[in-house]
Amino acid sequence: MSTRPVVLGDDGTRGATLEFALAEARRRHAPLKVVHCAPTPLDPTDVMPSEALSRELLAAGQEVLDGTRQLIEQRAAELDVEYVLSDRAPIEFLLEESETAQLLVTGIDDIPWYDRLFGGAVATYLSAHALCPLVTVPKQLDESQQHEGVVVALDGTSGARPLLSFAFEVAQEWGAPLHAVRMVPVGATPDYHEIARANLSEVLAGWAEDYPDVRVDQEVIVSQPSAGGIAATRRAQLVLVGRSGKHGMHRPTAASLVRHAACPVAVVPLDPPTAP
Template identity: 30%
Template sequence: MNGFESLRPVIVGVDRSEASHWAVRWAADEAAGHHLPLRLLHAQEWPVDRATDVADHPWAIGLRAAGEAVLETARLLATERHPTLEITSELAEGRPVRVLRDAADEATQLVLGVRRVSEAHSALRIGSKGASLAGHLSCPLALVPEPADGLSGPGPVVVGVDGSPASRAAVGFAFEEASIGGTDVLAVEVRRPTEAGRPELVEESLTDLSESLAGWQEKYPEVRVRREVLTGSPAPMLATVATHARCLVIGSRGLGGFRGLLFGSTGRALVHRCTVPLVIVPNGAPA
């Protein structure tokens, strides 16, 4: 059993949106590829003035029926994609952000859909708060956008590298993802434009990449690896490189935001820029 396989399920937050449907497809593929169960999660936040209603009140019954219908649609999507996949459903009451954070403690990966609009919105109707989950979970978070012409591109798994422990955890995830997807890993380090004049820049970056990749090529000999050093603003550079990728993987230190290359605005900007599934791996994730 490898570091990303356990009895913990892949959990996907679902609702009625098309973005949620794409998230279910990604989550089902991830669960099947890692030989894990899939859990479908739909959170319902009851209005304050209805919070004391009895369970058999018609309003409460109707709300729960609507939630069950959402879960059934998601189950059918996942089953159609992987007929033998073990699937469970959960209809939870409470604020979606809190429900998702609690669920992440039990998940191998938490998956959410992101609508393709000027600003990312979570498929669980938690608006901009969806982006706030990035860097604050104990498991990898996959943000799956509505694709223009397919779930992901035919290209490699792209991983952002900066030499930090957080990016090393991301590298481990990227190799695992490439292995189950039968594709390559493209490891990218982006240096700021202010560093462009340093003659040792490329050599230093290649050393960072080699150190971050050390051991993983031996563990996954079937995965071909490419390295690329770029100069520019990290978020747009990574988003551009990953345009036709299977996914883009970045690291966070977990429970507090990004660090190094992925500190602060870079990670948050990628949430809104990335056109392929973006996987944010916390430092300390299994490797």
């Protein structure tokens, strides 16, 4: 068992988000850490937040954790689970957790644009800054749609090993095909298409030897990255995208996916920190 946990950002909705976190903790033989944050909003007219309001919010937060605990004890009593209630802001706390977690799991940012402007977009921020892979899960998954396996979006970078490792491991565990896609812009020349196909094959070279049971399909798609990624989530069980650079460097594709995806989306840093 790995000592690095799968961390679930528990917002009380549970459902598909909780199920994904449980499945990943089992698959990785890792402990699960369930975190709920109940910060006290500061009234602009006050110097300090109300102690009474803080106690009330923490009590409500404890009820959320207790409800999640009951579900986990019913469905996954075998897991090693830690429950944490914090009065810090979710973004701040979960970003710190990403330093030692092997995976963060949260819901998508299904909130109004004005809440995102005032710091409510937890998943969007973490997709740009988390130091470990982040999986965002829609509150409800459409079980009626036909799933076509795991989709990994590649852009030709030579640093895609963390992304491909995650993708192949999940596809193997789920017994699902892996669709590796490279998106090229509308109007790209035939030579550009050929280069993209060759590069896709090059990036995937050697992986079939390590994962012989995973069927891999390669496809070059003419689409803008964000639009193509969102379309892929309507037919996939999981979509994976990479994020280059240290935290603070963000791809618009990831930001769009964590807000509009129809299936779970994994955003994987391509230069993750060394595991402790």
